[in-house]
Structure formats: C-alpha cells, structure tokens
Amino acid sequence: MESIQVFKKLETVSDLPTLPVIIDKLREAIRNPRSDAAKVASIIEDDPAMMAKILKVVNSALYGGASGQIDSLKLAISRMGFNAVNNLAISTSVFKAFGESAGGFDRKEFWRHCVSVGIAACAVMQACKPHLTHRYEKEFLHLSGLIHDVGKLVFAQYFHDEFMQAIELSKTERITLVQAEYKVFGTDHAAVGAWLGKRWKLSEPMVEAILWHHNPKRAKTEHQELVRICEASNYICNFRMIGNSGDAAAPRCSSETWQALKLGEEDYYAIMDVIVAESDKSEVLLSLM
Numbered sequence: 052m053e054s055i056q057v058f059k060k061l062e063t064v065s066d067l068p069t070l071p072v073i074i075d076k077l078r079e080a081i082r083n084p085r086s087d088a089a090k091v092a093s094i095i096e097d098d099p100a101m102m103a104k105i106l107k108v109v110n111s112a113l114y115g116g117a118s119g120q121i122d123s124l125k126l127a128i129s130r131m132g133f134n135a136v137n138n139l140a141i142s143t144s145v146f147k148a149f150g151e152s153a154g155g156f157d158r159k160e161f162w163r164h165c166v167s168v169g170i171a172a173c174a175v176m177q178a179c180k181p182h183l184t185h186r187y188e189k190e191f192l193h194l195s196g197l198i199h200d201v202g203k204l205v206f207a208q209y210f211h212d213e214f215m216q217a218i219e220l221s222k223t224e225r226i227t228l229v230q231a232e233y234k235v236f237g238t239d240h241a242a243v244g245a246w247l248g249k250r251w252k253l254s255e256p257m258v259e260a261i262l263w264h265h266n267p268k269r270a271k272t273e274h275q276e277l278v279r280i281c282e283a284s285n286y287i288c289n290f291r292m293i294g295n296s297g298d299a300a301a302p303r304c305s306s307e308t309w310q311a312l313k314l315g316e317e318d319y320y321a322i323m324d325v326i327v328a329e330s331d332k333s334e335v336l337l338s339l340m
C-alpha cells in the first residue's frame with residue numbers, strides 16, 4: 052500500500068470520529084479575553100457527562116486530592132484554569148471517540164501507555180525545566196502524551212488487517228512498529244495521527260508533537276522542545292513496559308534528544324520514580340474511559 056492510498060481512503064471515511072461541538076465552543080470562549088468561569092461553565096453544562104468528569108478530576112489526586120469537596124463547576128474551572136479544562140475536555144473526548152474501536156490490541160493497556168506518557172512528559176519537563184526555553188502547562192503535556200499515538204487507533208479502526216500485519220511484522224522481523232508501518236502502509240501512525248489532529252483543529256504544537264514524536268529533528272524549531280519531551284517520555288514508558296503501545300521493540304530515543312533536554316542517567320531514574328509515584332493519577336484518567 053502507498054501512503055497516498057491511506058490518506059485518500061481516510062478522506063472518504065464517513066464515520067471518522069469527531070470531537071463534540073462543545074470543544075469548538077470552549078476553544079472560542081477561551082480565546083475571548085472577556086470570558087469568565089461562568090461563561091466556560093455554561094458551555095460545559097450542556098454536556099452532563101463531561102461536567103461529571105471535570106468534577107471527578109478536580110477532586111482527585113491530580114489536583115492534590117479533596118481539600119474540601121468541590122461540587123460547583125464554576126469553582127472547578129477557577130481552580131483548574133481555562134486551558135486545563137479545555138485540555139481535559141479534549142482528552143476525555145478522544146477516549147470517547149475511540150472508546151470501543153481499538154480492537155486487535157489491548158485497549159486498556161494501550162490507554163495506560165498513552166496516559167503514562169502524559170504523566171512522564173510532566174516529569175521530564177520538571178527534570179529539564181532549568182534548560183527549557185518554553186513553559187508548558189501540565190495539562191497540555193498530559194494531553195500531548197495521551198494523544199501522541201492516536202494514529203494507531205486510526206489504523207486499528209480503518210485498516211485493521213493491515214495494522215495487525217504491521218504489528219506482526221515488527222515482531223517477526225524485530226523492527227520498530229514505525230518501520231513495519233512504512234513497509235505495510237508507506238506511512239506511519241505519526242503522520243496519520245497528525246492528519247486527524249489537524250482535522251480536529253488541535254493546536255499547532257500538539258499536531259507537531261504527534262507528527263514528529265519518532266523523528267523530532269524534523270519538527271519546527273519552536274516546537275522542538277515539546278516534541279523531544281514526547282519522544283523521551285514515549286521511550287521511557289515503552290522501555291519500562293508501562294501499558295502496551297503495540298510496539299514489539301521499544302522505539303529508540305535519539306541521543307540528540309537526551310542532549311537537547313540535558314537529561315542524564317540520574318534524571319532517568321528520578322523520572323521513573325515520579326511516574327511510579329504518580330500512577331494513581333493515571334488510574335483517575337483511565338477511570339474516565
């Protein structure tokens with residue numbers, strides 16, 4: 052199969068998962084400097100399931116546990132901040148969009164991989180913070196991690212047999228899944244995921260993180276740090292086999308990334324400790340599925 056056939060087929064898919072309309076409304080409200088927590092709350096109230104999830108998260112370990120139960124959405128939004136609410140709304144919608152459809156590989160373990168990469172991304176950012184020129188919010192990093200492999204879900208849903216063939220090929224030929232995908236599809240899950248991310252109107256840095264998480268040097272200069280954080284986090288979670296990404300062999304992490312982020316061996320172990328300590332947070336996010 053050639054890459055062009057993959058994208059041609061995707062262009063014609065009529066049941067391609069979409070993000071709910073409230074995501075568009077939220078995006079608009081957040082851009083408007085006159086928006087306040089009441090305005091954002093009024094949008095979310097249209098989706099009671101989303102509202103329940105936001106309250107669950109704000110009262111969870113992710114926000115330091117309940118120091119007094121928050122049961123008002125407006126208060127939850129003030130506590131979390133608009134961007135955090137927006138990123139969480141997108142995360143839960145991505146879970147929902149592909150909730151039942153990732154047949155052929157262990158979906159729960161796949162989500163665990165994605166959520167863990169989000170948690171790892173925050174830990175990596177903390178470890179290399181003094182050297183970074185950009186600042187990223189933790190929810191933004193959580194979402195980047197959650198979404199980085201979304202292309203695998205697209206493959207699993209719309210090219211199921213070929214994707215299973217690629218997974219098998221990576222096992223039998225002991226090559227990375229990306230290499231196997233190129234053999235089968237002429238493209239990889241990163242390119243397909245970025246294609247979906249653009250259709251979903253995700254922000255440019257998020258799309259770059261999806262597109263280049265296996266090849267960060269090709270990312271735009273201004274997004275290199277984020278993409279390298281995702282590459283390193285993905286590597287760590289695969290190497291330590293946290294969840295299951297579908298890769299038979301852990302994807303490599305370029306030495307340029309370790310150098311660019313100025314991460315040494317001791318940082319690697321510190322990051323691992325954080326991921327283990329924060330695993331209860333991944334349970335909170337997994338429970339939103």
Ligand SMILES: [Fe+2]
Binds near residue numbers: 241285
């Ligand atoms: Fe990947």
Ligand SMILES: [Fe+2]
Binds near residue numbers: 164168199200
């Ligand atoms: Fe991954």
